Amino acid sequence: MIPTPDLSHLTSQDFGKIYEPAEDTFLLLDALEQDQDQIQALQPKICLEIGSGSGCVTTLLAKVIGSQALYLTTDLNQHACKATFQTGQKNQVDIECTRTNLVNGLLPRLFHSVDILCFNPPYVVTPSSEVGSFGIEASWAGGIDGREVIDQFLPLVSVRDLLSPHGVFYLLLINENRPLDVMDILKGYGLTSYISLERRAGRERQYILKIQRES
Ligand SMILES: C[S@@+](CC[C@H](N)C(=O)[O-])C[C@H]1O[C@@H](n2cnc3c(N)ncnc32)[C@H](O)[C@@H]1O
Incomplete structure (x- = not known):
């Protein structure tokens, strides 16, 4: 146990x-822990988390992999x-956090180089007008179908171009986000995905999609 x-x-x-x-964070932590042998075997050099919040997820990932990787959020x-930086320091992990929308500004530098990518997005169904704040509401406000931020991120230029050839992307979704639809969209971008973990949390059914380039 990590x-x-x-x-x-x-x-x-x-x-x-x-x-x-919360439960969504812990499901993502459990998915990373479940895959720890596979993650270690990948010998990741660059890890990126979008929307790191407290920094809990990247810090745990760093405990799985060790100090040889670069941790970006x-x-x-x-x-x-x-908070992400402080959580890293509290747990002896160096994390570089950039305040930006999704991966803006990072993509040319990280082209085809992210070995582990994590995103626990704002996934709650809300009015569109609530999406895009810079405060705590950005943690949950997902707009129509809870998909507005997720759908900004999925296109080719964001995901496929970020992942290294063997890179793995862990994405948290709930039922309302229509995970099967997201899997279809990813397929269209040359990415293969499956549900690696799922759990009920109160009224939510939460999923971890594990996504990789098609071989
Ligand atoms: C559900 S919280 C997850 C936080 C943390 N990763 C965890 O699992 O506990 C979503 C996080 O994404 C951030 N966020 C929302 N929209 C974003 C965007 N467009 N670009 C970057 N971060 C965003 C929020 O500020 C929040 O910290």
């Missing part, structure tokens, strides 16, 4: 500004970037 990262430096005030790890929320 211990859950120490978040004791984050207070309830912090969690008024950033996403507090992005978030729209400035408080999340700060």
Whole structure:
């Protein structure tokens, strides 16, 4: 068992500004832990998490892989970037967090080089008008079908061009996001995917899609 990262430096005030790890976070952590042998065998050099929030996911990933990889994260929320860095430091992990929309500004540099990509996106069905804030609402507001931020990210230029030849992308979805539809879209981009883990959390059915380039 890999211990859950120490978040004791984050207070309830912090969690008024950033996403507090919840069942979705833990499902992603469990998916990474379930694949730890496979992840280690990949000998990842570059890991990227979109929307890192508290930094819990990337910190655990770093515990799986070790200090030889570069850990990059992005978030729209400035408080999340700060918390991600602090969580890394608290757990002896160096994380570079960029405040940006999705991967803006990173793509030319990271072209075909991300070995492990993680995204626990804002997936809740909300009015479109709630999407795109820079505050805590950005943690959940997913717009129509909870898919508006996810659909911004899926196109070829974002995902396929980011992944290294053997790179793996872990994406959290819920039923309302229509995971099978997302899998079809990914197929159209030359990416193969399957549900590697699923769990009920209250009224939500949560899934981890594991995505790779088609061989
Ligand atoms: C559901 S929370 C997940 C946080 C953390 N990864 C976890 O699993 O606990 C979604 C995160 O994505 C961030 N986010 C939302 N839209 C984003 C965007 N367009 N670009 C970058 N980050 C975004 C939010 O600020 C939030 O921190």
